[in-house]
Amino acid sequence: MADLFEVTDLHLSLPDMTAKPLIGAAPRIEILKGLSFTLPEGKVTGIVGESGSGKSTLGRALVRLLEPTGGSIRFAGQDITHLPEPALAPLRRDLQMIFQDPMSSLNPRHTVGRIVAMPMKRFGRGGSRAEVAAALERVGLPAGFAARYPHELSGGQRQRVGIARAIALSPRFILADEIVSGLDVSSQAQVLTLLERLAAEMGLTIAFISHDLSVIRRLCAQVIVLQHGRIVEAGPCERLFDAPRSDYTRALIDAIPLPEIDPGWLGREVVQT
Amino acid sequence: MLLKTLLARLASMVITLFGVAVVVFVIIRVAPGDPIAMMLPPGASDADVERLRALYGLDRSMPEQFLIWLGGVLQGDFGTSISLRQPVAGLVLGRLPATLELSALALVIALVLGGFLAIFGARHRATPLEAGVDLTNGAALSVPDFLWGLVLILLFGVLWPVLEISGRVSPRLDLPFATQFYLVESILRLRFDLTADLLSHMIMPALALALPLAAIIAQLLKQSLKEVLNLDYVTLARVRGYSELRVILREGLRNAALPTLTLVGVQFTFLIGGTVIVERLFSYEGLGNMAIDAVINRDLPLIQGIVLLFAVIFILVNLAVDLTYSLLNPRLRHG
Numbered sequence: 141m142a143d144l145f146e147v148t149d150l151h152l153s154l155p156d157m158t159a160k161p162l163i164g165a166a167p168r169i170e171i172l173k174g175l176s177f178t179l180p181e182g183k184v185t186g187i188v189g190e191s192g193s194g195k196s197t198l199g200r201a202l203v204r205l206l207e208p209t210g211g212s213i214r215f216a217g218q219d220i221t222h223l224p225e226p227a228l229a230p231l232r233r234d235l236q237m238i239f240q241d242p243m244s245s246l247n248p249r250h251t252v253g254r255i256v257a258m259p260m261k262r263f264g265r266g267g268s269r270a271e272v273a274a275a276l277e278r279v280g281l282p283a284g285f286a287a288r289y290p291h292e293l294s295g296g297q298r299q300r301v302g303i304a305r306a307i308a309l310s311p312r313f314i315l316a317d318e319i320v321s322g323l324d325v326s327s328q329a330q331v332l333t334l335l336e337r338l339a340a341e342m343g344l345t346i347a348f349i350s351h352d353l354s355v356i357r358r359l360c361a362q363v364i365v366l367q368h369g370r371i372v373e374a375g376p377c378e379r380l381f382d383a384p385r386s387d388y389t390r391a392l393i394d395a396i397p398l399p400e401i402d403p404g405w406l407g408r409e410v411v412q413t
Numbered sequence: 414m415l416l417k418t419l420l421a422r423l424a425s426m427v428i429t430l431f432g433v434a435v436v437v438f439v440i441i442r443v444a445p446g447d448p449i450a451m452m453l454p455p456g457a458s459d460a461d462v463e464r465l466r467a468l469y470g471l472d473r474s475m476p477e478q479f480l481i482w483l484g485g486v487l488q489g490d491f492g493t494s495i496s497l498r499q500p501v502a503g504l505v506l507g508r509l510p511a512t513l514e515l516s517a518l519a520l521v522i523a524l525v526l527g528g529f530l531a532i533f534g535a536r537h538r539a540t541p542l543e544a545g546v547d548l549t550n551g552a553a554l555s556v557p558d559f560l561w562g563l564v565l566i567l568l569f570g571v572l573w574p575v576l577e578i579s580g581r582v583s584p585r586l587d588l589p590f591a592t593q594f595y596l597v598e599s600i601l602r603l604r605f606d607l608t609a610d611l612l613s614h615m616i617m618p619a620l621a622l623a624l625p626l627a628a629i630i631a632q633l634l635k636q637s638l639k640e641v642l643n644l645d646y647v648t649l650a651r652v653r654g655y656s657e658l659r660v661i662l663r664e665g666l667r668n669a670a671l672p673t674l675t676l677v678g679v680q681f682t683f684l685i686g687g688t689v690i691v692e693r694l695f696s697y698e699g700l701g702n703m704a705i706d707a708v709i710n711r712d713l714p715l716i717q718g719i720v721l722l723f724a725v726i727f728i729l730v731n732l733a734v735d736l737t738y739s740l741l742n743p744r745l746r747h748g
């Protein structure tokens with residue numbers, strides 16, 4: 141299968157505002173230090189790493205919320221590394237994103253219907269009441285939710301709205317940055333099931349960022365492991381979990397908590413997983 | 414639910430006003446100075462003094478005086494001004510529109526100026542232009558309103574005399590007005606010549622009152638705008654290709670305005686308090702100017718009436734802010 145993204149020697153540094161002298165430019169800290177990888181079309185790729193390893197920064201570079209300071213990013217064959225915003229505009233339809241905190245990604249003053257319709261209208265791809273209802277239905281929300289405000293929804297429902305908005309335009313790529321880490325376990329499972337189904341149905345290419353390997357294992361075909369802005373290991377999911385090549389990956393895998401069930405809770409039967 | 418809140422507020426308003434009335438009543442009677450002595454020419458006989466004291470009820474004990482005053486208030490009689498010899502209610506209500514118009518104009522100026530600075534600063538955040546906005550705010554804040562009044566008089570009254578420095582309206586004009594709301598009426602009657610004259614008197618005092626508030630609004634609104642502009646939904650609007658200004662106005666402003674609004678309410682009451690000195694400075698015939706005269710003359714009933722009216726205004730402003738807040742906050746509206 142063809143690669144949707146080809147990333148070569150990606151570097152990205154940002155000014156460190158905390159160390160900015162009173163006069164003059166802030167020193168730059170290098171966050172991504174030469175990453176090369178590809179994202180195959182129609183597959184979900186997991187990006188893992190501990191907090192501060194540069195996962196979000198990498199994601200934001202892929203959808204060009206940040207401009208790389210070195211290397212190149214090719215999207216569908218086109219070099220988008222330094223494309224200015226106006227030139228990116230036609231690509232924006234295909235570069236969608238879902239964020240970690242739906243309270244921050246949904247405008248509290250807009251109804252769910254308006255939020256979902258916005259990108260459709262912006263790109264002249266409908267946005268009528270019926271189309272919004274269809275988009276909501278696809279993520280398992282009743283059409284009546286279109287009239288609600290974000291604060292009237294549960295966390296899982298809000299995240300579904302974020303997903304509905306992202307898939308409304310049938311994009312070629314979706315960045316999902318820690319989209320379940322704010323949810324309780326059962327909503328997590330539901331949102332993951334939904335995303336799994338949509339990815340299969342629509343053949344979505346997704347970069348799924350998470351620090352939780354158990355989530356990645358369930359969803360992703362391949363995995364990229366980041367540490368301090370470098371790739372320590374990348375490869376197919378199964379191989380990586382069965383035979384991790386680096387100690388860092390092994391440590392991440394070992395850190396996955398085993399689900400434990402209180403024996404008393406299920407009566408006499410003791411269940412061990 | 415709204416009705417219940419409103420009733421509760423009304424009850425607390427009555428209690429507050431009663432408290433204010435008691436405190437003011439005691440303070441102005443304990444403070445040194447004798448209103449009767451101020452009224453009489455030197456050499457008046459003791460008998461004259463006693464007669465006048467009895468006339469204004471000042472010979473009775475303080476609780477007695479208060480009950481008499483309160484009884485009058487409950488019937489709508491706020492007493493008679495000692496220095497002006499007219500019913501307090503009429504005097505005070507006659508001056509109220511002038512002060513309301515001045516404060517409202519100052520508030521509008523502060524909102525426009527502060528809003529503009531905030532949006533401009535947020536639009537150019539992390540550039541020298543934002544530093545310029547901060548500097549402007551700091552300057553506007555560190556000078557109190559009456560000093561701004563003096564500076565403005567110097568600038569636009571003396572060095573470049575384009576504005577009127579004294580009064581509310583030019584004395585040569587006759588005003589065909591039915592109410593004391595001159596500015597509002599001149600606009601409603603399409604007498605824009607009079608509007609212009611009124612404004613040329615009002616702009617400087619209004620600006621003096623507005624500048625510190627504008628700085629506070631600019632600072633706070635800019636801060637909350639910058640926070641909101643980092644949120645993901647704003648990022649999404651931005652990558653949808655909307656201009657930064659449009660993103661600020663359409664996605665940011667309404668969500669950022671809420672915390673500022675609460676503060677504007679509190680600060681607006683300070684602004685109204687500021688009218689006392691600023692009106693004096695510009696000889697503007699409002700409530701504040703009258704308050705200073707009343708204090709100089711130890712005009713107890715008049716002081717009492719003015720303070721009470723100010724208290725009513727403060728309470729109403731706070732009530733208005735609370736109502737607007739619950740109207741603007743989606744959580745309170747739908748929750």
Ligand SMILES: Nc1ncnc2c1ncn2[C@@H]1O[C@H](COP(=O)(O)OP(=O)(O)OP(=O)(O)O)[C@@H](O)[C@H]1O
Nearest residue numbers: 154155156171190191192193194195196197198351
């Ligand atoms: N705007 C910025 N300016 C300066 N440094 C930044 C900025 N954004 C991120 N960083 C730094 O870059 C590094 C990587 O941040 P990033 O958000 O990409 O990490 P992450 O892997 O997503 O972590 P988490 O799992 O906590 O979300 C961190 O050390 C962070 O402090």
Ligand SMILES: [Mg+2]
Nearest residue numbers: 195196197318
């Ligand atoms: Mg992150």
